[in-house]
Amino acid sequence: MHEITPRPEPRVIDAGGLQALIDLLRQQGRRVIGPAVSDGAIVYDEIEGVADLPRGFTDEQEPGRYALAQRDDGALFGYAVGPHSWKKFLHLPALRLWRAVRKGTEVTVEADAPSPQNVAFLGVRACELAAIAIQDRVLIGGSYVDPHYAARREGAFLVAVNCGKAGGTCFCVSMEAGPKVTRGFDLVLTELLFESAHLFLVEAGSQAGAEALAQLPGRAATEEELDAAEAVVAHTAATMGRDMPAEDVPALLMRNLQHPRWEEVAQRCLSCANCTMVCPTCFCTTVEEHNDLFGVESSRDRRWDSCFTMDYSYIHGGAVRPSVSSRYRQWMTHKLATWHEQFGTYGCVGCGRCITWCPVGIDITEETHAISASEKAGGHGLGEP
Numbered sequence: 001m002h003e004i005t006p007r008p009e010p011r012v013i014d015a016g017g018l019q020a021l022i023d024l025l026r027q028q029g030r031r032v033i034g035p036a037v038s039d040g041a042i043v044y045d046e047i048e049g050v051a052d053l054p055r056g057f058t059d060e061q062e063p064g065r066y067a068l069a070q071r072d073d074g075a076l077f078g079y080a081v082g083p084h085s086w087k088k089f090l091h092l093p094a095l096r097l098w099r100a101v102r103k104g105t106e107v108t109v110e111a112d113a114p115s116p117q118n119v120a121f122l123g124v125r126a127c128e129l130a131a132i133a134i135q136d137r138v139l140i141g142g143s144y145v146d147p148h149y150a151a152r153r154e155g156a157f158l159v160a161v162n163c164g165k166a167g168g169t170c171f172c173v174s175m176e177a178g179p180k181v182t183r184g185f186d187l188v189l190t191e192l193l194f195e196s197a198h199l200f201l202v203e204a205g206s207q208a209g210a211e212a213l214a215q216l217p218g219r220a221a222t223e224e225e226l227d228a229a230e231a232v233v234a235h236t237a238a239t240m241g242r243d244m245p246a247e248d249v250p251a252l253l254m255r256n257l258q259h260p261r262w263e264e265v266a267q268r269c270l271s272c273a274n275c276t277m278v279c280p281t282c283f284c285t286t287v288e289e290h291n292d293l294f295g296v297e298s299s300r301d302r303r304w305d306s307c308f309t310m311d312y313s314y315i316h317g318g319a320v321r322p323s324v325s326s327r328y329r330q331w332m333t334h335k336l337a338t339w340h341e342q343f344g345t346y347g348c349v350g351c352g353r354c355i356t357w358c359p360v361g362i363d364i365t366e367e368t369h370a371i372s373a374s375e376k377a378g379g380h381g382l383g384e385p
Contacts, residue, residue, distance in 0.1 A: 008210050010203045012225055013218040018200055019050045020216050025120040030157060033089060034122035040068060042082040061167040064361030077123060077191050080167025081351050085280035086121055086128055090152050091135060099299045114151035124160045126178030127349040131280035133184055137343050138283050157208060160185040163236045169352030171365055174244035177349040179236040187213060190229040201229045242365040245372040250337035256371050265367055266325035268360045273306035275354035281347050307331050332364060
């Protein structure tokens with residue numbers, strides 16, 4: 001995707017125009033993946049039209065709690081984020097890397113070729129675009145490129161949505177990752193709910209997006225509609241459910257590597273890895289070897305892994321991080337501190353999924369605030385382990 005400057009003037013479409021966009025993308029041979037209600041949550045799945053979107057649904061999120069609720073305005077994007085992230089379509093949860101087959105005395109090894117995809121993502125939030133940009137930096141932005149991620153990422157058309165509702169666990173403003181979409185998209189929608197009309201302000205961010213926008217039934221946006229779109233994002237930014245301390249968080253955490261809070265949170269943490277599985281930026285994997293009972297076929301598969309598992313830090317002689325407190329500290333300090341050393345950004349985009357989907361409701365913002373508060377009260381700052 002190549003961003004364009006200057007961008008074409010914003011246009012306004014209705015639900016029929018949104019259906020026309022979905023139809024256009026499908027006519028291009030793309031699978032359109034968007035939000036849909038399934039199993040009591042808003043998930044990302046293949047859709048065929050506006051009727052598949054979660055019309056009139058919202059989500060209620062708190063630490064360890066997620067529930068769907070009804071809205072009375074028929075909004076199509078009136079929720080925050082669900083348990084899925086777009087990572088599952090780009091950095092696959094499970095992937096075969098190669099297969100070996102023995103025929104007599106000969107063994108042939110075939111590497112699984114990268115599988116390109118022609119897909120469009122509909123409903124990508126600002127925090128999720130930031131997460132995709134982080135994974136781009138990690139998986140294709142350096143000297144060593146993941147060919148499977150690269151093949152799937154190259155063909156993705158991104159239709160973003162400016163958030164009209166902050167979830168109870170959102171803190172994207174603190175991470176400078178939202179709620180307004182600013183880059184990394186082909187098209188961006190802002191849902192406008194007037195008393196007399198249900199509209200979508202559409203802006204193009206790439207040449208492909210501009211070409212698609214030119215084919216949609218619509219009209220130029222009015223000043224009133226442009227102002228309404230800005231008001232939607234401003235309201236969302238002002239109603240975040242959480243925030244991070246307004247200080248140098250990486251330095252704060254690295255000064256407090258022996259803080260007693262790590263042991264306190266470990267008493268609650270189940271080390272279940274839910275937080276890393278729902279996180280849109282985590283990229284850790286492991287490999288598994290599979291052999292059949294006849295000694296004829298073997299394969300190596302890659303799957304998502306987590307720094308919360310004991311095996312993840314295992315080296316000859318034992319695990320480097322055998323305690324729950326050390327694993328939680330590793331995860332949190334990596335997201336908020338050492339990621340800066342590796343990649344120059346936070347590894348967290350403030351989507352709040354790790355808080356919502358933690359079975360015991362551990363809150364990364366609460367833990368950071370607690371360490372900050374104790375230090376200001378004359379606390380610890382206990383440095384390296």
